[in-house]
Amino acid sequence: MRALVVESLEGPDAVRLADVAEPEGPHPRADGQRVLVEVHAAGIAFPDLLQTRGAYQISTPPPFVTGGEIAGVVLEADAGSGFAPGDRVAGMSIWGAAAERALAIPKFTVKLPDAMDFAAGAALWLNYSTAWFAIERAAVQEGEAVLVHGAAGGVGTAALDVLRGRGARSIAVVSSDEKERVAREMGADEVVRSTGPWKDEVRELTGGNGVQVVLDPVGGDRFTDSLRSLDQGGRLVVIGFAGGSIPTVKVNRLLLGNLTVLGIGMDPFDRRFPGTVRRIGDEVAAAAAAGQLRPYIGHRLAFEDGAEGLRILDRREALGNIVVDVRPDGAGAA
Amino acid sequence: MRALVLRELGGPDAAELGDLPEPEGAHPMAEGGRLLVEVHAAGVSFPDLLRSRGEYQMHPPLPFATGAEVAGVVREAAPGTGFAPGDRVAALVHWGGVAELALAMPQHTVRLPDGMSYAQGAALYLNYATAWYALYRAHVREGEAVLVQGAAGGVGTAALEIAAALGARTIAVVSSDAKERAARDMGAGDVVRSDGPWLEQVRELTGGRGVQAVIDPVGGDRFTDSLRALAIGGRLSVVGFTGGSIPEMKINRLLLRNLSVSGVEMAVMDTEVPGTVKMVNEAIQALAMAGRIRTLIGARLPFEDSAEALRILDRREAIGKVVVDVRPNGAGPA
Numbered sequence: 001m002r003a004l005v006v007e008s009l010e011g012p013d014a015v016r017l018a019d020v021a022e023p024e025g026p027h028p029r030a031d032g033q034r035v036l037v038e039v040h041a042a043g044i045a046f047p048d049l050l051q052t053r054g055a056y057q058i059s060t061p062p063p064f065v066t067g068g069e070i071a072g073v074v075l076e077a078d079a080g081s082g083f084a085p086g087d088r089v090a091g092m093s094i095w096g097a098a099a100e101r102a103l104a105i106p107k108f109t110v111k112l113p114d115a116m117d118f119a120a121g122a123a124l125w126l127n128y129s130t131a132w133f134a135i136e137r138a139a140v141q142e143g144e145a146v147l148v149h150g151a152a153g154g155v156g157t158a159a160l161d162v163l164r165g166r167g168a169r170s171i172a173v174v175s176s177d178e179k180e181r182v183a184r185e186m187g188a189d190e191v192v193r194s195t196g197p198w199k200d201e202v203r204e205l206t207g208g209n210g211v212q213v214v215l216d217p218v219g220g221d222r223f224t225d226s227l228r229s230l231d232q233g234g235r236l237v238v239i240g241f242a243g244g245s246i247p248t249v250k251v252n253r254l255l256l257g258n259l260t261v262l263g264i265g266m267d268p269f270d271r272r273f274p275g276t277v278r279r280i281g282d283e284v285a286a287a288a289a290a291g292q293l294r295p296y297i298g299h300r301l302a303f304e305d306g307a308e309g310l311r312i313l314d315r316r317e318a319l320g321n322i323v324v325d326v327r328p329d330g331a332g333a334a
Numbered sequence: 335m336r337a338l339v340l341r342e343l344g345g346p347d348a349a350e351l352g353d354l355p356e357p358e359g360a361h362p363m364a365e366g367g368r369l370l371v372e373v374h375a376a377g378v379s380f381p382d383l384l385r386s387r388g389e390y391q392m393h394p395p396l397p398f399a400t401g402a403e404v405a406g407v408v409r410e411a412a413p414g415t416g417f418a419p420g421d422r423v424a425a426l427v428h429w430g431g432v433a434e435l436a437l438a439m440p441q442h443t444v445r446l447p448d449g450m451s452y453a454q455g456a457a458l459y460l461n462y463a464t465a466w467y468a469l470y471r472a473h474v475r476e477g478e479a480v481l482v483q484g485a486a487g488g489v490g491t492a493a494l495e496i497a498a499a500l501g502a503r504t505i506a507v508v509s510s511d512a513k514e515r516a517a518r519d520m521g522a523g524d525v526v527r528s529d530g531p532w533l534e535q536v537r538e539l540t541g542g543r544g545v546q547a548v549i550d551p552v553g554g555d556r557f558t559d560s561l562r563a564l565a566i567g568g569r570l571s572v573v574g575f576t577g578g579s580i581p582e583m584k585i586n587r588l589l590l591r592n593l594s595v596s597g598v599e600m601a602v603m604d605t606e607v608p609g610t611v612k613m614v615n616e617a618i619q620a621l622a623m624a625g626r627i628r629t630l631i632g633a634r635l636p637f638e639d640s641a642e643a644l645r646i647l648d649r650r651e652a653i654g655k656v657v658v659d660v661r662p663n664g665a666g667p668a
Contacts, residue, residue, distance in 0.1 A: 057590060137592070209606075219585065232606030238585050251553065251572050252580045254597030258471070258606075261595050263588030272566035 003065040003099030004042075004306045004324070009054035012310035015066055017303065020099065026078070027103035028060070029094065035083050035104040036076040040118035042097035043069030044309035044322045045126055045154050046217075046242055051095060052310055058267075060095055066310065067097025067324065070104060071112060071121030081106045088112040090121030091281075092129075097122075098306050098324050107270070110281045113289035123154075123295035123321035128284045129277070131158035134215050134237045134264050135166070136280075142167035144212040147202060147229055150242055151188060152179035155217040157296040157320040160186040165292050168213075171205060173198055173222075182319045186296055199225045210234060223247030227259060235260045242316070296320030337399035337433030338640045338658070343388035346644035349400055351637070357430065357437045360412070362394075366440040367412030371423060373660040374452035376431035377403030378643040379460060379488060380576065385429065386644055394429050400644065401431025401658065404438065405446055405455025415440040422446040424455035426463070431456075432640050432658050441604075441611050444619045450627075457488075457629040457655035458622065463614045465492035466621075467600040468549050468571040469500065470614075476501030478546035481536060481563055482522075486513030486653050489551040489573055491520040491630045498523075499626040502547075505539060507532055507556075516653045520630055533559045544568060557581030567592045630654035636662070 005018045026034040048068050050056035071090040077083040083106065091109030096102045112121040134155075140146055146163055150156040151172030163170045164187035172188035174180050180191045190205050192198035202211060210231040216223070220243025226236055227249065238261060241247075254261065270277040287293050298319025301309055309322040339352040360368040382400045384390040408421040417423060417440065424446045425438035442463075446455040468489070474480055480497045484490040485506030497504045498521045506522035508514045514525050524539050526532040537544060544565035550557065554577030560570060561583065572595060575581075588595065604610040621627050632654025633646050640658040647656060 137594075223585065233603055238588055240589070241586065246584055246586045248582050248584050250580050250582050251557065251595070251597070252575065254572055254595060255574070256599050256602050257597060258599055258603045259597050260471075261585065261588060263585070263591065263593055265590040265592055268566050268590050269592045 001100040002303070004067065005063050006052050006066050007063050009052065009062055011052050012049065012307055012314055015052060015307040015310060017306070020063075020065060023096065023101055023103045027093065027096070027105050030103065030105045033078045033081040033106050034076060035074060035078065035081050035106055035109065037070050037072040037089060037102050037104050038075050039070050039072040039097060039099060039102050039326045041071045041122035042067040042306070042324045042326050043122035043126065044098070044306065044313070044324060045069065046240065046313055048095070049310050049313040058094055065096045065099045065102070067099070067102070068092055068094055069122050069126050070097040070102050071118040071124075072102075075101065083109065088114075088121075090124045092125045098326065100326060107277050108281065110285035113285065115291065116288055119297055119300060119323045119325065120295045122323045123297055124284065124288060124293070125281065127154040127158040127321060128162065128293060128295070129266065129280050130155050130239060130264070131162050131215070132280050132284050133266050134159065134239055135162055137262055137264050138213045138215070138235045138237045140166065140168050140213050143169070145169045145171060145206050146213040146215060147171045147173065147211045147226070148188070149173045149214070149216045149218040149222070149226070151191070152182040152319050153217060153242065154318065154321050155239055157182065157186045159215050160188050161293055161295070163187070165287070171202055171211060179319065182296060182298065194222065199229055202229045206231070213237070215239060218243040219247050220245045223249065224253070227253050230257060230259050233258045235262065238263045297323050299323070300325060335434040336637070338401065338643070339397050339399055340386055341397040343386065343396070345387045346383065346648050349386060349641050349644050351641060354397065354399055354433065356435055361427065361437040361439045363428070364437070364439045366415045368410060369408065369412065369415045369417055369438040369440050369443060370410040371404055371406045371425065371436050371438050372409050373404045373431065373433060373436050374406040375404070375456035376401040376433075376658045376660055377456035377460070378432065378647065378656045378658060379403070380647060383644055383647045392428055399430045399433040401433070402426060402428050403456050403458075403460055404431045404436045405452040405458070406436075406661075409435070417443065422448075424458040426459045432643070432660065434660060444615050444622070447623045449625060450622060453631055453634060453657045453659065454629045456657045457631055458618070458627065461488040461492040461655070462496065462618050462621070462627060463600060464573060465489050465549065466496050466617050467614050468573050468598045469493060469496055469547070471596050471598050472547040472549065472569040472571045474500055474502050474547050477503070479503045479505060479540050481505045481507065481545040481548045481560065483507045483548065483550045483556065483560065484552040484576060485522060485525070486516040487551060487576065488655060489549070491516065491654065493549045494520045494522050495627055496621065499621055505536055505545060512653055516630060520628070528556060533563055536563045540565070547571070549573065552577040553581050554579045557583065558587070561587050561593060564591065564593050569593070570595045571598045572596065573598050631657050633657070634659065
């Protein structure tokens with residue numbers, strides 16, 4: 001079968017469309033349950049870029065197939081996996097998605113609502129589950145103000161989309177006109193620029209109090225200003241470090257503001273509290289089925305151009321989600 | 335009236351028993367008007383030592399009496415304070431405590447249960463309110479394991495008692511045999527030594543999993559190991575930095591294990607979330623009434639010798655609250 005293969009850990013330029021063996025057995029992280037999916041669309045996201053350099057916390061040795069998310073139709077499913085041949089599904093595969101066939105991980109897989117096409121499905125699980133979990137862990141309440149960094153990115157657009165359904169007020173931080181347009185389209189109530197005096201603008205927008213919650217998939221230098229943007233009792237959720245550098249905080253910054261900084265990592269959380277990931281996936285799928293979620297797909301690439309998705313991420317140019325059309329929509333099994 | 339007076343910010347040696355005018359009006363930070371207390375016992379603690387040198391954030395004008403806490407009998411109470419003459423009370427006063435009469439802040443005053451002595455009352459409010467709020471912010475629940483740093487200190491011993499009352503299991507971190515005895519006396523479930531392999535011991539004691547919460551009034555070098563001691567989803571409450579140095583944390587430490595770190599400062603939080611202090615007061619009062627609070631008194635001085643109180647703190651000699659008997663127990667109102 002054809003696949004986008006990471007031949008060596010040298011970044012996006014070492015990714016080629018090539019012939020590889022059909023996937024055998026179960027996905028190594030699938031608790032022994034084989035679910036084989038005929039891939040229609042694959043999602044490429046920030047962890048995939050990190051994996052091309054061996055810089056992600058979960059890895060498989062090269063050569064391996066890139067693509068952390070799949071949307072397609074189940075071809076084979078072990079009994080007990082919760083899926084059956086013919087099911088339209090979407091889910092996180094961690095790697096292996098950008099291929100004609102891929103192994104799904106049942107607990108990271110949901111049934112794709114009928115109204116959602118495969119491209120939207122390939123943009124659903126990872127970013128929406130992450131945003132959903134972050135919003136849950138921050139205990140965002142109706143009426144609270146939430147600052148979203150990297151608001152035009154995959155997690156950022158998903159967070160804006162989820163927040164607009166919850167009666168929270170979102171303030172998006174973006175770095176360009178184009179990203180501002182995306183953030184507004186995804187429901188941002190306010191938009192500020194990371195290159196401008198955004199901290200002061202956030203204060204003004206919140207009557208001097210600051211926001212109750214910051215969702216931060218970016219990290220980097222602006223972390224301290226994020227803490228300064230928080231109201232008394234405010235919560236900052238650390239989602240990742242797309243900005244590259246890992247912030248350090250002097251702990252006394254938290255003390256007088258009664259601030260909380262919390263990290264999120266769904267997979268380890270699920271190992272300790274089994275069922276968390278399943279529940280979140282189901283809640284996201286239910287919201288999608290109810291028409292409440294509209295994943296923003298900023299880049300849609302033909303199968304043979306899929307490696308370009310990794311380069312877009314590398315240049316920090318991604319708008320929303322990046323989807324590779326492995327099978328153009330409507331095409332049946334190969 | 336007689337009081338332990340500071341006429342200059344010269345540290346412990348500048349404190350002398352002398353005469354001050356009786357307090358007029360209301361405490362400058364009082365909410366609800368004048369509340370005058372006949373002091374039976376006064377608590378002297380670390381902030382008093384800092385204040386004697388001008389190193390604390392809140393200061394009265396010179397000259398002033400030292401002593402941040404009192405227990406005694408209400409002599410005068412403005413309407414709206416919620417108290418009446420004759421009430422036995424315990425209060426945080428910030429300064430002015432080691433004196434025959436002191437002005438209390440109604441919002442930081444609780445009724446002293448009949449079963450508690452004035453000396454215990456002088457050791458009640460500051461540490462128990464702080465510890466209760468730190469445990470509350472860490473969402474400590476029945477059956478969870480709580481690591482208490484500085485467990486023989488004021489906040490530490492209070493945290494041991496309150497955590498036990500909540501049905502949590504406590505692990506105390508102490509630095510000496512004498513402190514271990516104090517922690518055990520105050521109900522510590524397990525005790526580990528800060529100069530030993532305490533992190534490994536904590537892991538062993540928790541079946542490899544780690545604790546659900548850490549209460550940290552110490553800060554300093556062991557902060558990173560406190561994070562390592564947390565189970566997935568664990569919470570750390572930063573209460574202060576009696577260890578002297580302020581820790582820095584790299585934020586990625588929080589990410590994969592879903593840790594959260596919160597700064598805890600009850601009085602400041604009350605400005606944003608009114609009712610915070612009232613909630614804490616009611617909880618402390620209820621625990622005291624239920625006999626769940628014993629308080630640890632490390633040194634007890636007659637009024638005449640009270641100048642020694644700050645020096646005892648300066649030498650870090652006392653394990654438990656330093657209490658001055660302003661009116662020897664049993665004596666009635668003057």
